[in-house]
Amino acid sequence: MDAEPDSTQNLAPPVPLAVGSIVDGWQLEEKLNTGGMAHLWRVSRVLSGDNATRSPTGTSPDADPAVGLPLIMKVPRIKGGEDPASIVGFEVEQMILPALHGPHVPRFVARGDFSRQPYIVMERIEGPSLRPRLDEAPLAIDEVIEIGSRVATALHDLHRQHLVHLDVKPSNIVFRSDGTAVMVDFGLSHHDRLPDLLDEEFTLPMGTGPYMSPEQVQYVRDDPRSDLFALGVMLYHFTTGQRPFGSPESVRGLRRRLYVDPIPPRVLRADCPPWLQEVILKCLEVKPERRWQSGAQLALALQDPSQVPLTARAERTHINGVLKRLKRWFFAVGSEPQTAPVEGVASRVMRSPIVMAAVDVDQAANELLEQLRETVRRIVVTEPGVRLACVSVMKTARIGMDDLMDRTGQSRHVRQLVGLKHWARPISKQLNLEEGRLTFHVLEAPDPAAAIVEFAARNQVDHIVMGARGNSTLRRYLGSVSSQVVAQSDCTVTVVRA
Secondary structure, eight states: OOOOOOGGGGOOOOOOOOTTOEETTEEEEEEEEEOSSEEEEEEEESSOOTTOEEOGGGSSGGGOTTTTOOEEEEEEOOSSSSOHHHHHHHHHHHHHGGGOOSTTSOOEEEEEOTTTOOEEEEEOOOSOBSHHHHTTOSOOHHHHHHHHHHHHHHHHHHHHTTEEOSOOOGGGEEEOTTOOEEEOOOTTOEETTSOOHHHHHOOSOOSOGGGOOHHHHTTOOOOTHHHHHHHHHHHHHHHHSSOTTOOOOSHHHHHGGGTOOOOOHHHHOTTOOHHHHHHHHHHTOSSGGGSOSSHHHHHHHHHOGGGOOOOHHHHOOSOOOHHHHHHHHHHHTTOOOOOSOOTTOOOOOOOOOEEEEEOOTTTSOHHHHHHHHHHHHHHHHHOTTOEEEEEEEEEOOSSSOOOOBOTTSOBHHHHHHHHHHHHHHHHHHHHTOOTTSEEEEEEEESOHHHHHHHHHHHTTOSEEEEEOOOOOHHHHHHOOHHHHHHHHOSSEEEEEOO
16 A cells, blocks of 8 residues: 655644635634634635535535525634643534534534644524623523523433533523524533543543533533533522532532532522422432433423422522531542443444554654554454544653644644544545544653553553554663553554564
8 A cells, every 4th residue: 555645744834814814715704702722703605625524415506504604613722732632622523513403503514624724614603692691690580491491402402412512501502593592612522423532532520610510520421411410500500690519620629519519599599489499409419310301301390380399409498517518528539420321311322342543653664654554454344333543642741841832833732633644544535434433532641651551441442553663672671662552451452563
């Protein structure tokens, strides 16, 4: 197999975007917002971009999803030194958004790869987000009910599409002109039928502190009732003007919600009806099985208060005493999350065997990279349902600061990601792997062997395929990366030499 030229050697330095710039046929007309993770631009189409990946329904002019829609382009902030999770999160959103449909999500139009300019073009929802309403809380009870029922309906629709949002908060909820709630920003989401890249690469809780559910704090990402907990946090804030669990900034602070109850809403607001306190506190239960079990159930309760069965929650006027909190703290310390499939989770597909290709895109010789690619291709051919995870390790210093940019001003993390995708491109083209069966991961670690072994163990990899460079006295003395992986791994390891 002839090796393709290394496109990563010709990557241009990042070019600042400006009004009037054209990216793959999309003209930037106005910068709408700059957030911590991305820039948002109002755009229009001027020509068809060869490098833009459009939605399946956008392959012909008659079915062009961009026709008649106001459009927005989301561009990640890539400067070098950014949180690697933000890069992975953008890839997650690029993968998930095309899989969603319906009135409660923006319509996907196009996306661009990291090898040129990463972006997502999608429908622009003209209505406002819920974020400004936080500053106006507490809101009228009728408005709290209306907001809650509309958002619960949107979440139920997403859950039926096998998605758990995992970052439900006011700034991620916008409204169409007819009042339909639309969820945006899927960078932290979990989709039942797509790989969960964040779960595979990171071991910290993912979410926005005030809104994270107890199970998210314990690393569970596949329970749709987590979104209902976050909605309960919003309803509490809109009702009382306060957050039920404050704004914790540490894992220790996040874990307090496992054993400390929020102040009952009626203590903070006298005109809060008992049934609404019942609904809100039921959303905020620590154990998912004690919450509302679907967004549809919650929406129905908000729309028909007479059907809400009142329990002790409705009359609660105090928080737990010291002894009860100490008891709950004792059971929460070191508690493990539920690992068995939980009731109400969107239907799952059977997990296929996972093959991990560990590729040294920076240092390995072309001959070794080509031989490794051919070996991986043969393995994938023999496993029709295989999932191929291509992994590269960006070595970092154990002590001191790392240079996260290369000489051209390109982020080293992004450059390595592009190199990994370039290496796998012939496999993808020849075997026509559908989305979700081929994923890419750049791990940042001082010890490449340990990072590979940990990734394989955490993600239940069945087979590791990796290259080994030529022997040397130093490698024999210290132990090569491949020999350490063979010695420490619990799964099958195939070592390829040129």
